[in-house]
Amino acid sequence: MRASVPITVDGLKTACSQCNLVELCLPFGMSDRELSRLDELVGARRKVKRQHNLYRAGDPFEAIYAIRAGSFKTDVLLEDGREQVTGFQMTGEILGLDGISTESHSCNAVALEDSEVCVIAYDKLEQMSHEIEGLQLQFHKVMSREIVRDHGVMMLLGSMRAEERLAAFLLNMSQRFTARGFSASEFNLRMTREEIGSYLGLKLETVSRAFSRFQEDGLISVQQKHVQLLDPAGLKRLIQHQHGAR
Template identity: 55%
Template sequence: MSETRPLESHHLKSACSNCSVLELCLPLGLSDQEIERLDTLIVQRVKVKKGAALYRTDDPLRSLYAVRIGSFKTSVLSIDGREQVTGFQMPGEMLGLDAISSDLHTCNAFALEDSEVCPIHYAHLEKLSRELPSLQHNLNKILSREIVRDHDMLMLLGNMNSDERLAAFLLNLSQRLSMRGYSSKNFVLKMRREEIGSYLGLRLETVCRGIAHLRDQELVEITGRDVRIRNMEGLKQLISGCHRPPLC
């Protein structure tokens, strides 16, 4: 893991109202006047180089971070030093929510590619949320979405076999990318196979076998990090025995 102090301030501030992921982020549904007030909390954008940490476990809570460009993974370390990936974040999603309860981050957040975030100072966000009920409502929805995602992850690990886990993971990426205006059938994995395995609770060789199984069923073709979903309905049917849709 590259050890860098990765944060580069980018002083050309971008207003929330002009952001390409506005409809997926904290300002969703706010009026123009409310968005302008939220804009005042984002002093400058921050660039994070690939492999660098946005924050680490036990760092104090200062800001929440809206992903504007790029992608991240969150992870924790076991006592013996092994990494457990806990999530992958893309534009329009929030990082830093893990620190709200204790004022300390409980995981690490690393950039999977050159990325950019909008830091929102948490104390100032709390104050503004008290003045803008719609902003507080959006923050509550984001927190609730994290809880639902955790529940879905537990279901995935508990109820699905390895091929179903991989199928659900790919469908989840497909849906999230589609919401952002990208192709739902052709995309590039930003994470390594080892990181996918860590997230899904699978060994690397099991992930590789699962990719081969999906290819043999003519559902998905994965070459390197390039993904082509050949049969979307077939992929959905593979996990149709599970009681919840794939992770959101």
């Protein structure tokens, strides 16, 4: 637990039209004309240091955030201190959608490494969505994707065994690294075993053991946060026909 983040805004306006993350981010699928108008929407960037919060549960909701560099986790806390990590977010992904419903955030967003986000004022987004056809549609798709993703996590948590959960997690990470132009088979995780465990509804020891098991079975090679997928098909098979599962 670290101190609250000192808000770090640098004056630089970010141009969506020149950002290499368009393919992954809010502007996806919009026309060039629309894209250029979007540049007005995106305000300043904000830097968030590792372990610092982008926002906290209870904070008033003013903006959503597009990750420009780095990565985050979101979590919810119970009164008694139990933590549930609800997601890990990478570049191009949108943070803060949870805040719209009650006009205040319902979870915490914490940077897993030194990161930078584009701040998108929500009232401006609302207004501009009235004007730009493609923006509204794309924004709805982003929210809908989040809902679908969450259903997938419920599937993980509700119906899979420990090793299946970790396999699904690794394949998901691989797929998202690939979409960002990184290797599908080799990457560095940014989160701890405990954070993975919280996300997957497992204790950190169980996560660690599953990693070791996968290594023994020649499915992956792990060394701390560095992971190499040696047999992605094997991992997929593990999810599909593991029987006797709950």
